[in-house]
Amino acid sequence: MTDRPPRPQTRPHIAPGLRDVARPVVIWTLHFILVYAALSAACAERAVASYPAAVIAVSIGTPVALVLAGWGLLRRGDQPMRIAARVTIIISLLAILFNTAPVLLLDGCR
Amino acid sequence: MIDATADRPRQGPVLEELRTYEEAWATPPGWRRLSSVSHRVVGQRFIVTGLVFFLIAGFLALLVRTQLIVPENTFLDAETYNQVFTMHGTLMMFLFAIPILEGFGVYLLPLMLGARDLVFPRLGAFGYWCYLFGGLIVLASFVFDAAPDGGWFMYTPLSTKEFTPGLSADFWLIGITFAEIASVTAAVELIAAILCTRAPGMSLTKMPIFAWYMLVTAFMITVGFPPLIVGSILLEVERLIGLPFFDPALGGDPLLWQHLFWLFGHPEVYIIFLPAAGMVATMLPTFVGKPLFGYGYAVAAVVTMGFISFGLWAHHMFATGLPTITLTLFSAASTIVTIPTGVQIFCFILTLAQKRPRLTVPMHFILGFLFIFVIGGLTGVMLAAVPFNWQAHDSYFVVAHLHYVLIGGMVFPLIGAFYYWTPHFTGRMMSERLGKWAFWLMFSGFHITFFLMHITGLRGMPRRISTYPAGIGWDRLNLLSTIGSYILAAGVVVFVWDFIAHRWRGPLAPRNPWKAGTLEWLYPPIAPGHNFHAIPRVHSREPLWDQPDLLENEAHETRGLLRDAPHGRRETVGCHPLSGEPLQIVRLPHPTWIPLLTAFAVAVSFSAVLASLYDIAAAGAVAALFGFAAWAWEPSETGQTITTNDEGTLPVDVASRLGHTHIAIIGTLMIMVALFASVLFAVMFLWNVQPEFTRLAGDPDLFWTSIAVACGLGMSLVAWLARSAPMAVLDLAVALLAGVAGWALYQAVLPTDPMATALAATLWVMAGFIGTQQFVLLYWSLFLALRKVSGQVAAGQIVPEINRVPYALVTAGMLIAAAVVLAAPQLEVLK
Numbered sequence A: 001m002t003d004r005p006p007r008p009q010t011r012p013h014i015a016p017g018l019r020d021v022a023r024p025v026v027i028w029t030l031h032f033i034l035v036y037a038a039l040s041a042a043c044a045e046r047a048v049a050s051y052p053a054a055v056i057a058v059s060i061g062t063p064v065a066l067v068l069a070g071w072g073l074l075r076r077g078d079q080p081m082r083i084a085a086r087v088t089i090i091i092s093l094l095a096i097l098f099n100t101a102p103v104l105l106l107d108g109c110r
Numbered sequence B: 001m002i003d004a005t006a007d008r009p010r011q012g013p014v015l016e017e018l019r020t021y022e023e024a025w026a027t028p029p030g031w032r033r034l035s036s037v038s039h040r041v042v043g044q045r046f047i048v049t050g051l052v053f054f055l056i057a058g059f060l061a062l063l064v065r066t067q068l069i070v071p072e073n074t075f076l077d078a079e080t081y082n083q084v085f086t087m088h089g090t091l092m093m094f095l096f097a098i099p100i101l102e103g104f105g106v107y108l109l110p111l112m113l114g115a116r117d118l119v120f121p122r123l124g125a126f127g128y129w130c131y132l133f134g135g136l137i138v139l140a141s142f143v144f145d146a147a148p149d150g151g152w153f154m155y156t157p158l159s160t161k162e163f164t165p166g167l168s169a170d171f172w173l174i175g176i177t178f179a180e181i182a183s184v185t186a187a188v189e190l191i192a193a194i195l196c197t198r199a200p201g202m203s204l205t206k207m208p209i210f211a212w213y214m215l216v217t218a219f220m221i222t223v224g225f226p227p228l229i230v231g232s233i234l235l236e237v238e239r240l241i242g243l244p245f246f247d248p249a250l251g252g253d254p255l256l257w258q259h260l261f262w263l264f265g266h267p268e269v270y271i272i273f274l275p276a277a278g279m280v281a282t283m284l285p286t287f288v289g290k291p292l293f294g295y296g297y298a299v300a301a302v303v304t305m306g307f308i309s310f311g312l313w314a315h316h317m318f319a320t321g322l323p324t325i326t327l328t329l330f331s332a333a334s335t336i337v338t339i340p341t342g343v344q345i346f347c348f349i350l351t352l353a354q355k356r357p358r359l360t361v362p363m364h365f366i367l368g369f370l371f372i373f374v375i376g377g378l379t380g381v382m383l384a385a386v387p388f389n390w391q392a393h394d395s396y397f398v399v400a401h402l403h404y405v406l407i408g409g410m411v412f413p414l415i416g417a418f419y420y421w422t423p424h425f426t427g428r429m430m431s432e433r434l435g436k437w438a439f440w441l442m443f444s445g446f447h448i449t450f451f452l453m454h455i456t457g458l459r460g461m462p463r464r465i466s467t468y469p470a471g472i473g474w475d476r477l478n479l480l481s482t483i484g485s486y487i488l489a490a491g492v493v494v495f496v497w498d499f500i501a502h503r504w505r506g507p508l509a510p511r512n513p514w515k516a517g518t519l520e521w522l523y524p525p526i527a528p529g530h531n532f533h534a535i536p537r538v539h540s541r542e543p544l545w546d547q548p549d550l551l552e553n554e555a556h557e558t559r560g561l562l563r564d565a566p567h568g569r570r571e572t573v574g575c576h577p578l579s580g581e582p583l584q585i586v587r588l589p590h591p592t593w594i595p596l597l598t599a600f601a602v603a604v605s606f607s608a609v610l611a612s613l614y615d616i617a618a619a620g621a622v623a624a625l626f627g628f629a630a631w632a633w634e635p636s637e638t639g640q641t642i643t644t645n646d647e648g649t650l651p652v653d654v655a656s657r658l659g660h661t662h663i664a665i666i667g668t669l670m671i672m673v674a675l676f677a678s679v680l681f682a683v684m685f686l687w688n689v690q691p692e693f694t695r696l697a698g699d700p701d702l703f704w705t706s707i708a709v710a711c712g713l714g715m716s717l718v719a720w721l722a723r724s725a726p727m728a729v730l731d732l733a734v735a736l737l738a739g740v741a742g743w744a745l746y747q748a749v750l751p752t753d754p755m756a757t758a759l760a761a762t763l764w765v766m767a768g769f770i771g772t773q774q775f776v777l778l779y780w781s782l783f784l785a786l787r788k789v790s791g792q793v794a795a796g797q798i799v800p801e802i803n804r805v806p807y808a809l810v811t812a813g814m815l816i817a818a819a820v821v822l823a824a825p826q827l828e829v830l831k
């Protein structure tokens, strides 16, 4: 066991997988905030933005979010962190699509 | 092994030849036990106190059900009824569910991870006392005949001074906020413990799954509790001095409260569910005899749930008139969160499918959990659909749903956990026979009570009504629900009796009684106070299954790090957060009264606010500040080294950003940022929904705003410099700049009148919050200067300087955000 002295500096091999777990959910969060902010800007008293502007913001933000969150989906490997990353990415992609449901289904604030 | 002739469980073994070491870890006897800060003692305190709150709240539930047993009943009058259901919900959610689960985390995590104690034992003890005192404040409302009666979510405007005069809502707001301090401190502590004190070799993916659940839960607490803390402060300030946050006539909005409450409230139900699910994920493999199926899937599910559950809050507000498109967003998010939940449930089911489980009592409760929670999840999906939600809103259908998820998702796993881990607490087994009685009574009583409520609700019975007329189809259902609740309560009584009586009737627990694979069962119960004589290297997620030498030898002969501590100090091994490789030795505190005294000072301060005795409140706050200073005064030990047996020499308390205190500061800053973001949310929300009030209260002074930002940036720069050149002058400079920044910010908002509009009032709160941050930096820097001047610090002992940098940077960031907010309305006109 003595052959493994503490090496805090070496980058542990789970770091890339962990990053791929964290990134998609963070992207989901940002995308959710974007959609919520766009709808709140368009549909509240102040009417900071018009409804079409909100739709445009969501339409631009969504593909970007999908690409950023989906990055790494095809990376191979069967370590637990890699599996976790893959599942996290798939769930986040679905959830990002669901965030866009309101603009896809409706055509105004109502 | 425990001596078979001994008839009492013993804690140990106590190794006579290591006198100093054993003495260092001994729990003080008698009433001095209250000064203990060991996670084993503190965890048990949390658990027992939580159980007591559960029993009180359960008793209140029985009062509710008894009132509803027949139509037009007069057992409780309407006012008492309101108090009883409010206190039931409040105690269950705030003072039972979260603290008891954190208690299990506090008790179990170091044992599972291979640590001798939590990294910040005093913080844990402080949190416990805050929880206890906060809970007592809430309970005291009964004594003053001022029990809160506004429902567990205290909606405005009902809870404002106008409609709830008297002190009842203040008891709620102050007591709950106090208890929440306990929850957030425990969360920071758990984060640092999980990331920084694992056994050598325990990388993140070799961590027991319970640690993942608790890690995500703890992060959720740091982000999820602040909105309610901010909401409570706003409401309390409105009640005390009349700032109009929730008053639509002055540009406020009652819905602001609902947003802040549910920004907390929805994540809260996941915060309750996840640790309980983590317990299931720990117990289930033991009884199946196989590792958890799909560890990676479970990790992904927990992490995604942790995030997505923050995007659901407005599904509690479907009936408040939000735009349809916003409802659609929240409906969609509420639907998608079922995917990770489902992934996780399938991990459990597939684990079960691998082999026939041993049908012990905990296993019964696990099966009960799966059955009940899945039904609750399905009614949850129903409620996520807006039209159905409108139909079922505020009806007994919702009461049925919430109890399916809360009792199924949390209480059943919890009772299972009691049966599973009690031998670890007491050294004795609880009764298999009584346990099965408890299970079947609870399981059948639960369904009789709550399944029928779905029907009662669909037949139109609203929740929170103290009585109902006869003959409209609700009578028999209510009668049966009440009888069911008595059966459920009988099950709880059997469990509690068993929990008490097993201490003298239960058979002695053998070593690893359930044949589990996780490290907490390494020692025969009751494990010694230091948890591990030597901390073994770990090669798998189930070390007790895969490393046979661990159970073949006597536990205290295990090979590993730090076989004892001849210098008589408490210490454990600190690790790299990702790889789990040893990084440092973490020095741990010995028993001390300071956490109790400090928490008491805070309690005095909070109660004095309640009694409008502001001098005493201020005195309590000052005393608490002294408490914190006394706490942190101890000499730094950075620079020392310890020779461990197997892994070479390790430094003590390294000055590094991977160190445990720095990780804890990051956790604390998450809380601070979430608090600030909640205030910012309030500002933007009011600005957005009540535009005509934007500039009615006067404009902030932009000159002073820029001074504040400049000082904030300067303060960060000096703090950063002080890391490489730790000198008292630089500390004084940081303190000075922090002070000036705070004062300038005050000058900046001074021209606006907080009584005039809600927006101006929230701006004042924003400034006040940043002012508090500046004050912390000021106090901290003066403290560091004092330590340097008085010769407490040796060269290289720069842990506090390292930790201050992110704090200063984040505070400066807040100042910049605040400057934008203060300037925006004036710049808007320019365009």
Ligand code: HEM
Residues within 6 Å of the ligand: B058, B061, B062, B064, B065, B085, B086, B088, B089, B090, B092, B093, B097, B150, B151, B152, B153, B399, B403, B406, B407, B410, B411, B449, B462, B463, B464, B465, B485, B488
């Ligand atoms: C021990 C068995 C329990 C019974 C018999 C029970 C019964 C009830 C009943 C009848 C109500 C509705 C009161 C009304 O709307 O008029 C209620 C509300 C509630 N219960 Fe329970 N409950 C139990 C356990 C729990 C647990 C374990 C939790 C949480 C961990 C919980 C949380 C709540 C909450 C949050 C409310 C809503 C209170 C409000 O409307 O403000 N209950 N309970």
Ligand SMILES: [Cu+2]
Residues within 6 Å of the ligand: B265, B266, B269, B312, B313, B315, B316
């Ligand atoms: Cu919810």
